[in-house]
Amino acid sequence: MKYNFDEIVNRRGTYSVKWDGGEFIKEMGLTERYDEETIPLFTADMDLPVPQPLIDALHKTVDHRIFGYSIFPNEYYEAIQSWFQRKHDWKIKKEEIVYSPGTVHALNVAVRAFTEPGDGIIIQRPVYPPFTSVIEQNKRVVRNNALIYDEDGYYSIDFDDFEGKAKEENTKLFILCNPHNPTGRIFQQEELQRLTTICEKHGVLIIADEIHGDLIRCDQTFTPIAKIAEQEDHIITCTAINKTFNVAGLHCTNVIIPNQELRLTFTEEMGMHLPSPFTVSALIAVYNEGEEWLEQLKEYVDETMEWVMEFVKEKLPKVKMRIPEGTYVMWMDFSEYGLTPEEVHDRIYNKANVLLEDGKMFGEEGLPYQRICIPSPRPIIKEAFERMAREFADV
Known part of the structure; x- marks a missing residue:
């Protein structure tokens, strides 16, 4: 239509x-x-x-007239896997998918799960304000690898500064924003590969906020960082339908954690979160019929x-x-x-x-x-x- x-x-x-x-x-x-x-x-x-398929799916959920505790059916996971395979050629295993009621919530959980007070966390300012708050409110230390820009306002990564901060003894995490909010950069494969190489070398875990990954210009291509990394075990990726399909009020982030040990640590820190039946219906509808x-x-x-x-x-x-x-x-x-x-x-x-x-x-x-x-x-x-x-x- x-x-x-x-x-x-x-x-x-x-x-x-x-x-x-x-x-x-x-x-x-x-x-x-x-x-x-x-x-x-x-x-x-x-x-x-x-x-419209989302509206129809939510009407069907409403018409049922009971909104109790809900599970994640196989169709939920299959819709996620199919979307990322079709759109980004990224294969995700069912067991790697962890639901979170929001991306900022997931970042808070990751900071608490994988660092201690006083540890350093790299971000790339100017950047989405909650990146700073999830670090400082949890009593961790911001390591700002400020993006550099040319006379045309095009931003790029200062890799020398990034590696300098990554190799500091207490730097434990790097929170990547890609596509970058607010500069709008989509980091290219060579940039992402260089970031993953540095982080792997210095034992820095990458938390990738990729929730804008489907909202790109028609002539652009977005590549998930976990897809191109030689070792994806040190990467945790936040994905969401919230931004892509304008359903932030339905609270649906999916965190992709390939490493089983990291996944267990993350889920133990987060605790149990069941979805709304509207969340389940919405995700299945938009990933299967929203393209x-x-x-x-x-x-x-x-x-x-x-x-x-x-x-x-x-x-x-x-x-x-x-x-x-x-x-x-x-x-x-x-x-x-x-x-x-x-x-x-x-x-x-x-x-x-x-x-x-x-x-x-x-x-x-x-x-x-x-x-x-x-x-x-x-x-x-x-x-x-x-x-x-x-x-x-x-x-």
């Missing part, structure tokens, strides 16, 4: 964090202004309807990003940005406007009444930046950028 992603679905009054959570958002310090005219484009969920929707979604997001680039070139010419290789976020550099990050924030959040995410949340490397999430109906995106352009027209 053909999906109409331009359709605006009113999310107010549906318990949505981004559309109904104004007081919560203010308490978090994201903005001072939030009202009925705010356009929230800060959180990584979509304002777009999900695939048509996903391909149309990717085309739509690609077209929106092309529109953004043309608009910014004409109306926000001092903003430096590029189309990301993966994810549905765009990383906007406002440094050439000569304003402080606070002044940029005020013009966007308070005057334009558009809610993004300040770059400082991703580490000091993000100070001149703003992150915007693109997967909303294009009329909403256009209105947001037109508002922002008016507020920067005099600079």
Whole structure:
């Protein structure tokens, strides 16, 4: 079927964090202004309807009228295995799959399971803020292998610095974000192989957050790091339907752990988590029947990003940005406007009444930046950028 992603679905009054959570958002310090005219484009969920097979599957679950404790049927595991085999040529064994109610939850479990307080954990800033919080809140130490970027805003890995941090005596983990949030990089096979070689050499366990792996540009290819590693025993991979199919509220991350000993340690630390019947129905439906929707979604997001680039070139010419290789976020550099990050924030959040995410949340490397999430109906995106352009027209 053909999906109409331009359709605006009113999310107010549906318990949505981004559309109904104004007081919560203010308490978090994201903005001072939030009202009925705010356009929230800060959180990584979509304002777009999900695939029809998913809707049908959830209706069937509702119609049963009983929502008790649920199991993971064979169809659940088979759907995961089939998806990754078809989409990424990655063979996953059933016993390697461990359910988690969320990716950040899985990262917390991994940090506690495989490190001790005071141990070092490598991350690559600017990066998704919970990477920092799961380290610091568990009393571990951040080892920041900051990504480096060229004059065109293209990010790459500083491998000399990475190895220097990996070989420190108490460095135990590396949390990889690929595709990278917020820069949008998809790390290529040679980069991933080099990372795995260094980590294996120095006994560093890799936790790979690959939940954006299906959300890539139509002309790009994503490779799971465990697929290309010579020894996959030191790699744990987080996958999810949450981002791909816009079902973050259903809490469905699947952690792939090939090493039996690591898998046992992880599951013992996490404890037992049973799924919602809606989670089981959703995963089976989207992995078996959601590919048509996903391909149309990717085309739509690609077209929106092309529109953004043309608009910014004409109306926000001092903003430096590029189309990301993966994810549905765009990383906007406002440094050439000569304003402080606070002044940029005020013009966007308070005057334009558009809610993004300040770059400082991703580490000091993000100070001149703003992150915007693109997967909303294009009329909403256009209105947001037109508002922002008016507020920067005099600079």
